[in-house]
Amino acid sequence: MTQTSALHDIAQQTVSGLGYDLVEIERSAGGLLRVTIDLPWVPGKEQFVNVEDCEKVTRQLQYALEVEGIDYKRLEVSSPGLDRPLRSQQDFERFAGEVVDITLKAPVGAAGAGQVAANRKKFRGELGPDGDGAWQVTWSDEPEPKPGQRVSRKKTPAPLQVLGFTLDELKEARLAPVVDFKGRKPRQTGES
Structure with missing residues (x-):
């Protein structure tokens, strides 16, 4: 040993x-x-x-x-901290619905990837189950509005993108370190 x-x-x-x-x-x-x-x-x-x-x-x-x-x-x-590594199926079940950073072992293939670049290996999005032990991340490539920036209600948001994967395809997965220092939530549409 x-x-x-x-x-x-x-x-x-x-x-x-x-x-x-x-x-x-x-x-x-x-x-x-x-x-x-x-x-x-x-x-x-x-x-x-x-x-x-x-x-x-x-x-x-x-x-x-x-x-x-x-x-x-x-x-x-x-302790594991804000960017806790996710390794087991139980870790993924525990943190479903959270924002995660994943790195794939191999880049996404061009076929069936939709709008995702063919050489992309890193993704940040919301973790969710994809059925039969598989997982998915969902994200939008639209940048977050800057604090105080007005967002037009007429503007159509960028479409959500989804990538399915299995734990065998992952090189690394971690919780995304998302910190809200002021403790304020952004105003929702329709609030005054």
Whole structure:
């Protein structure tokens, strides 16, 4: 067993034993070992990892890594953050309806792609199920209006585009880091 697979097994056992999900393990230059954890998904109940959760996992993981003789200089345990990676079918089910960034392994073919450029691999849109374990992203290529910019009601919006994919076709998928700093929602049409 290689040290990398041993590391993954130890981290997986330790993290799941404490009641968390292991999202990602990353080794960086200089001996940094970065472990990302999340709370298990319960449909209809959104939970977030806090500092105490990270502390608890750090203490237990340090002990487990020392016992197993895994070499590292610094351990960092954190929550997945705003741009959480999506890897499993359960991740996609959990975040259906959210805005995601996906990167395909191969560019979209020209046939049947509609208005999508034939060499395009990256997409941002709303995630939704496409049936039989497949997924889709839906987006519009129309730019968002700038704050304070008036939008004509007569202007026809750009058509929505849809791309279907399977998890095997993905190189990477992450939640899109969409932040509303002011806490204000844009005015809806018809409001004064």
